[in-house]
Structure formats: structure tokens, C-alpha cells
Amino acid sequence: xxxxxxxxxxxxxxxxxxxxxxxxxxxxxxxxxxxxxxxxxxxxxxxxxxxxxxxxxxxxxxxxxxxxxxxxxxxxxxxxxxxxxxxxxxxxxxxxxxxxxxxxxxxxxxxxxxxxxxxxxxxxxxxxxxxxxxxx
Numbered sequence: 001x002x003x004x005x006x007x008x009x010x011x012x013x014x015x016x017x018x019x020x021x022x023x024x025x026x027x028x029x030x031x032x033x034x035x036x037x038x039x040x041x042x043x044x045x046x047x048x049x050x051x052x053x054x055x056x057x058x059x060x061x062x063x064x065x066x067x068x069x070x071x072x073x074x075x076x077x078x079x080x081x082x083x084x085x086x087x088x089x090x091x092x093x094x095x096x097x098x099x100x101x102x103x104x105x106x107x108x109x110x111x112x113x114x115x116x117x118x119x120x121x122x123x124x125x126x127x128x129x130x131x132x133x134x135x136x
Contacts, residue, residue, distance in 0.1 A: 014122075014129040024131050028079055031099035034072040041069045082134055086127040090115060094127050 009015065016024075083095040093113050096102055104120050107113035113120065 012125070014125040016129055016132045020132055021128055024128050024135065025098070027075075027135070028098040028131075029101060031076065031079055034076050037072050038069055038076075041065045041072070078134060079131070082127060082131045085130055087123050090123060094123060097124065098127060 079099065080091075080095060083091040083098070085091075086094050090113075093107055093111065096111065097104075097107060102111070104113070104117055107120075115123075
């Protein structure tokens with residue numbers, strides 16, 4: 001878990017309410033689930049997952065599958081685009097951190113994060129600020 005305070009000073013340019021931060025953090029942690037749901041929708045393998053079943057509750061299961069796929073794809077794109085907007089080169093590390101809850105130390109030692117702690121946490125905070133403004 002990243003060792004970052006949930007609330008910054010209101011004077012910080014990336015300030016967001018601590019409850020909004022937690023909301024966005026948990027939103028990002030669903031990223032892997034969204035990818036799984038898309039695979040399930042594409043293969044129509046699962047009859048029970050968020051959004052309901054394909055066969056019993058919907059008059060047009062194909063349309064329902066398309067709508068679910070778009071819903072999850074939109075969320076994935078939002079998180080990925082905010083990571084890229086935060087920093088074009090370090091966006092891949094930001095995406096990994098916010099979707100897998102990896103620490104700075106893990107990113108640095110295991111994944112080769114090429115920046116210092118101060119820059120990293122500034123980018124981390126910037127990501128959530130951008131996501132907060134994107135996801136109204």
C-alpha cells in the first residue's frame with residue numbers, strides 16, 4: 001500500500017478531500033475486475049457478474065453485453081488516460097501503482113521506477129487530482 005497521507009493541506013495544488021481520494025483509490029483498484037468482466041462479456045462465459053445475467057433478465061442479451069463491455073472499457077480508458085496525462089513516460093508506473101496498490105519501494109526495486117520519492121509522490125497526487133476532475 002502506498003505510504004501516502006490521504007489528506008493534503010488545502011494549499012497543495014493537488015488537494016482533494018480525503019473521502020474523495022479514498023473513493024477514487026477504490027475505483028482504480030477495480031481495474032483488474034473490469035478487465036475480467038470484459039473477457040467474460042466477450043466470451044459470455046459467466047452468467048452471474050456485476051450487471052446481471054445474459055439470458056434470463058434481458059430481452060436482448062447481445063445488446064446488454066455490448067453495453068456492459070462499453071461501460072467497463074470506458075472506466076479502463078479513463079484510468080489509463082489519466083495516468084498518461086499525469087506523466088507520459090511514468091504513466092505506466094502510475095497505472096501499476098494505482099491499480100495494484102504497489103508501494104514506491106516495490107515500484108523502484110522490482111519494476112525499475114526511474115525517479116525519486118519526492119517526484120513520485122507528487123505525480124501520485126497529481127494523478128488523483130486529474131482523475132477527480134475527469135470523473136465528476
